[in-house]
Amino acid sequence: MDGKLAVIGLGSIGSMALWQASRLTGSVVGFEAQSPGHARSAVGGDTRLFRMLYRGRRDYYPILQRSRRLWAELEAESGQDILTRCGGLSIGTVEGPYISALLETTRINGAEHEILSRDAMAERYPQHNLRPDDCAVFDPHAGALRTDRAVTAAVAAAQANGATVVTDTPIASILETEDGVVLTSRDKTWTFENVIVASGGWSQRLMPDYLKAATETRRIFLSWFVAKDAAEFSPEKFPVFIRISGDRSMYGAPSVDGVTVKATLDGRGAPTPAPDTVARSLTPAEIAETTDTVLEFFPGLFPNIVRSDAFPDLYTKDGNPLLGHPAETRRIYCATGFSGAGFKMASGYGEIAANEALGKRSFAGLDFVRPGRFKTR
Structure with missing residues (x-):
């Protein structure tokens, strides 16, 4: 085993999942195809809106409340102004x-x-x-959330907690086995107990077919x-x-x-x-x-x-994220598909993903984000 948990993609959600996972275990590795906060991902553009008022699903409000507290924690850890x-x-x-x-x-x-x-x-x-x-x-x-500061601060905080970060390494495939998940990039492989897929627009190639069709x-x-x-x-x-x-x-x-x-x-x-x-x-x-x-x-x-x-x-298809284990897996966890509205709650989503992927804690009331909702017989 190369570690308890791998986080694939260190952008909006992956950086926060890595930070939160580093608080739970000293055996977490983050993989980034380029570098954390690079300007071609959904992180680009300087700022994203944070707001507590949200139309539609009331289920987002507890995540917003927790995210607000976590943004303050990240600011305290990093010493940076992240949420203006x-x-x-x-x-x-x-x-x-x-x-x-x-x-x-x-x-x-x-x-x-x-x-x-x-x-x-x-x-x-x-x-x-x-x-x-x-x-x-x-x-x-x-x-206003400062996106580049948030992502780089979360990655730095994770590294300070003992996490390893591997940059310029796009993951081409993942394969779940009885004992773990095998990650492949070019001519190199790693095996982890669990994996979080958080690579945004690049996540589809690592998904089962029914989730590819739903995104x-x-x-x-x-x-x-x-x-x-x-x-x-x-x-x-x-x-x-x-x-x-x-x-x-x-x-x-x-x-x-x-x-x-x-x-x-x-x-x-x-x-x-x-x-x-x-x-x-x-x-x-x-x-x-x-x-x-x-x-x-x-x-x-x-x-x-x-x-x-x-x-x-x-x-x-429904504008809600994919957060959880796809129906046919128990070691691969999806944290993607945030549909242009994920950054405000990224810290909260990262906490949920890290805890659930590591088996530390599960969260109720999240059926509307679970990947299994797109599974048909």
Whole structure:
């Protein structure tokens, strides 16, 4: 045996699983095809939104609560600012489907929030140009997660706890045996008692066929704009936001470099043939829709994209992650398929994956993420 646990992929979820596993055993190895936090994975793009207000499944709320505490623990261990606590805004049509669904879930969970009218928004957050029938819901615990810092800090913390990290080593295949799981990369093999597959858009090749059929790699693109007055878009004055107003939708984060502001179209992930072939440049249609939306939503931004990029991520058919052992395995654990919405809960997901893969603890109430839901007879 080369160890008790291998974590394949040290990106958003894998880095956190490695960190959490290193707290449970001194015999864990992380494998990364490139290097932790590399710019071509779903980690790229500087920031991701953290928010406690979530529409739809109430089951995410306990994971968000735990993730919030774990982000603070990672900051304490690393000494780095990982979660910039600036609050968050959910903006949409009054009594429209987005705000109604968000408030329904929020009230069920009892999450702290404040409803802001259009007039209140104009006074507190004049950076946003709301439509006459828009309102906002403020989340005081939201913020911007610094993705590259989070991943590198988690990997460094794991190494400080005794974990081993193997970089520039793509895993081509995994094979479960009676005694363990055999990993193959080029002409080298390793055997571990258990394995976590957390390689995002690159996870499909390591999956059983029924999970391959239930997932697809999609391209996510991001865009940034220059502020006319950068101080007005600083974390102290400009919370993270998600806006779904009629036919337009956008999300973004405050300026973390003192110059540019992330403002990106929401829900535009499109299927891509392979994670290695994602088109990094935006299409003319993507540019036009993005700039038109910014022109309406943010009069304080110059409506010209000054930076853009695109990244791969693995999506499931129902938009919920794959977290658990596939039905036919007991040593291979899936922690992938987070469908463009995993980073906010990555620390919590990593804790669940590490504990369950090592057999230390199981978690109830997670049937909606278990891989077996896609298994048919």
